[in-house]
Amino acid sequence: MEEAIITVKNLKKAFRTYRREAGLLESIKSLFVRNFKEVRALKGVDFEIQKGEIVGFIGPNGAGKSTAIKVMSGLLYPDFGKVKCLGFNPWTARERYLQNVGVVFGQKTQLSWDIPPLDTYHFLKDVYEIPDVKFRSRLNYMVKILGIGEIIKTPTRNLSLGERMRCELVAALLHNPDLVFLDEPTVGVDIIAKEVIREFIVKLNQEQGTTFIITTHDMGDIEKLCKHIIIINHGEIVFDSTLQNLKQNYVKTKFIDVKLAEPQKFILGKYEGKVISKTKIDLKIEVRAKYVNNLIYWIMKNCKVADITVTNPPIEKIITQIYRK
Ligand SMILES: Nc1ncnc2c1ncn2[C@@H]1O[C@H](COP(=O)(O)OP(=O)(O)OP(=O)(O)O)[C@@H](O)[C@H]1O
Numbered sequence: 001m002e003e004a005i006i007t008v009k010n011l012k013k014a015f016r017t018y019r020r021e022a023g024l025l026e027s028i029k030s031l032f033v034r035n036f037k038e039v040r041a042l043k044g045v046d047f048e049i050q051k052g053e054i055v056g057f058i059g060p061n062g063a064g065k066s067t068a069i070k071v072m073s074g075l076l077y078p079d080f081g082k083v084k085c086l087g088f089n090p091w092t093a094r095e096r097y098l099q100n101v102g103v104v105f106g107q108k109t110q111l112s113w114d115i116p117p118l119d120t121y122h123f124l125k126d127v128y129e130i131p132d133v134k135f136r137s138r139l140n141y142m143v144k145i146l147g148i149g150e151i152i153k154t155p156t157r158n159l160s161l162g163e164r165m166r167c168e169l170v171a172a173l174l175h176n177p178d179l180v181f182l183d184e185p186t187v188g189v190d191i192i193a194k195e196v197i198r199e200f201i202v203k204l205n206q207e208q209g210t211t212f213i214i215t216t217h218d219m220g221d222i223e224k225l226c227k228h229i230i231i232i233n234h235g236e237i238v239f240d241s242t243l244q245n246l247k248q249n250y251v252k253t254k255f256i257d258v259k260l261a262e263p264q265k266f267i268l269g270k271y272e273g274k275v276i277s278k279t280k281i282d283l284k285i286e287v288r289a290k291y292v293n294n295l296i297y298w299i300m301k302n303c304k305v306a307d308i309t310v311t312n313p314p315i316e317k318i319i320t321q322i323y324r325k
């Protein structure tokens, strides 16, 4: 049965930044008149997340993703709206709420620079009052999946970004939270570490039922991890559904790869299509999604075909189209 772990209703948040032109006269002027600019980071956002989901929370730079994550993790007060996470209002019962929540901001660190991550883990053990036995088994479990047995004994300042990010995950999940926010957990991390991080997320989701909300600009993360995708742009939700739905209903053009049985003259029929590349027997055609079937029928009728396949454009392209709307 589905059970909402997060409910967000009409969430609004604006930032006021004061700006001043350069120069002495301007700075004197600014003593009397304050010029401020208001950025509406969230303009009335609604969504719901179910227990046990891995949700991709995506959007272009400045869309409002981190702002929403900060509100949901109780770091920022909203201006308006209702947020309920794990039955809590994140910014009122903050301490009790955070007992059950993990947060990683890929751009920041939770670890202390001068000491090994393992020492930070011991500190967190006390903060969260994790019993010895639980601490050991939980730590061993995560360290094994992430392959960081030796790494956690090295001072944080000497770790590479990919190593540190894996250590950050342990720090954020040591107290076994039900709900985890990851803001760009794979930014700047190499492909191998990315894979390890993705496997870690999937494993904890499957074995422990942990719910993850992930922001990322890496579409590989989305394809590997997320069934549910929420796209935000200019502070508004522009898509909230499954990855499958995104692929099925938001694809404007598709690609048809044709392998001809023998070199032959190929003329595109009346169906709007564009030959993108062509050799003697291989053709790649881009065509509006709704004409795919007609075009295939036409090709089969008019050419000797050895093989024909239809592919979607890469997910990046589909999402870029949504961003541009
Ligand atoms: N503390 C702040 N003060 C002023 N403006 C802010 C503050 N935090 C965010 N903003 C503005 O709010 C908007 C949304 O920012 P946010 O960090 O939520 O974007 P984002 O979707 O996380 O982008 P990115 O992909 O670059 O991380 C941006 O225009 C940003 O400049």
Ligand SMILES: [Mg+2]
Pocket: 065, 066, 067, 183
């Ligand atoms: Mg951000």
